[in-house]
Amino acid sequence: MHMRESSIMKVHYYTGLAAIVLVAIHVLFRLTVPEGYYASLEYENVLANYKNISYVVVLELILITVAIHGFNGLRVILLELRQGNIWESAVRWLCIAGALAVLAYGTRTIILASMM
Amino acid sequence: MKENREGIRGWLNPSRYGINRFAYWLQRLTGLGLLVYFIAHISETSNVVYGKEAWDKMLEFTQTTTGHIVLIVVIGMCVFHAANGVRLYIAEHGRGIGNPGRPEYPYTPTSLNKGMKALVWISMALAAIAMAYGAYILFSE
Numbered sequence: 001m002h003m004r005e006s007s008i009m010k011v012h013y014y015t016g017l018a019a020i021v022l023v024a025i026h027v028l029f030r031l032t033v034p035e036g037y038y039a040s041l042e043y044e045n046v047l048a049n050y051k052n053i054s055y056v057v058v059l060e061l062i063l064i065t066v067a068i069h070g071f072n073g074l075r076v077i078l079l080e081l082r083q084g085n086i087w088e089s090a091v092r093w094l095c096i097a098g099a100l101a102v103l104a105y106g107t108r109t110i111i112l113a114s115m116m
Numbered sequence: 117m118k119e120n121r122e123g124i125r126g127w128l129n130p131s132r133y134g135i136n137r138f139a140y141w142l143q144r145l146t147g148l149g150l151l152v153y154f155i156a157h158i159s160e161t162s163n164v165v166y167g168k169e170a171w172d173k174m175l176e177f178t179q180t181t182t183g184h185i186v187l188i189v190v191i192g193m194c195v196f197h198a199a200n201g202v203r204l205y206i207a208e209h210g211r212g213i214g215n216p217g218r219p220e221y222p223y224t225p226t227s228l229n230k231g232m233k234a235l236v237w238i239s240m241a242l243a244a245i246a247m248a249y250g251a252y253i254l255f256s257e
Contacts, residue, residue, distance in 0.1 A: 013205050020198045037253050041175060043168040050164070063158075070151040077144055081123050106158045112165040 008072065015069040022062045029055065050113035063106040071099040139236045143200050146193040153190050184254040191250040192243040199239035207232065 003011075029049065033040035049055050055070075075095040079088060122129070128141070163174040177183070207213050212231045 009208075013201075013208065016198075016201050016203065020202075023194070031253070037177075041179070042141055043164070043171045046164055046171065047160075070154055072146075073147045074151060074210070077148070102155060102158060105162065109158070109162040109165055116164070 007028060012072050012076075014068060015065040015072075019062065019065040020068055022058055022065060025058050026062055047113065050110065050116070056110055056114055059110055060107065063103055063110070067099040067102045067106075071095040071102075074098075118211075135233050135236050139200055143197060143204070146197040148198055149193045150190070153193075179215040182247075182252075186248045187254060188247050192247040196239050196243035199242050200236065203232065203235040203239060229238075 006009055030037055030040045033045065050059075072095065078091045078095075143146050146210075160174050160178060163170045212229070
């Protein structure tokens, strides 16, 4: 079963818009630490971020939206460069596999860090 | 058909550059750059689960002058890609691209109107401001 290309592009645009908001929140978490940007990167501060449930939700949503948007963007670029049934199928499955791998690895980090 | 497939050479052919083509090329280049950074960022931040020593070792590697310059470029790519992406979202919904009309000399497409061109320049200006702010934060502490 294939999604229509117009539907995929709607998902592409909406994940892009969502990512702008979510990444802005992510960056603000680094810039609003009173001790400064470098203090926000200290191990204890970073670990504390992973224990904040709201922030963990933001991180997971960033992971989902950027993985979908990024790998679909890659798919679009690769399909612009070359067409053909085998190529299109290979690109589609490669991008789905890439997005799932990144999602799985990122989610693993979030879960393990929040349990430490 | 094959002779019409220009691939990357078609993208990079500077003889066809207008501001919209430049924006098209830059949107794809920044998108690819951001995808590479996204994967690298997930990999580097995964060090948090291996303890303080592994995390500090990763920071030693990334918090360098070269690391800061890479991050400033990433900030610029991110802001341009986001702002130009919003422009494309607006255009996709038929806003700001003018009404369809009969092509007349000098055959300027209505989609390349002043508003859309201005938004490309605004996207680049926002990216430059964000890069300057990022450089200030990274190099001032």
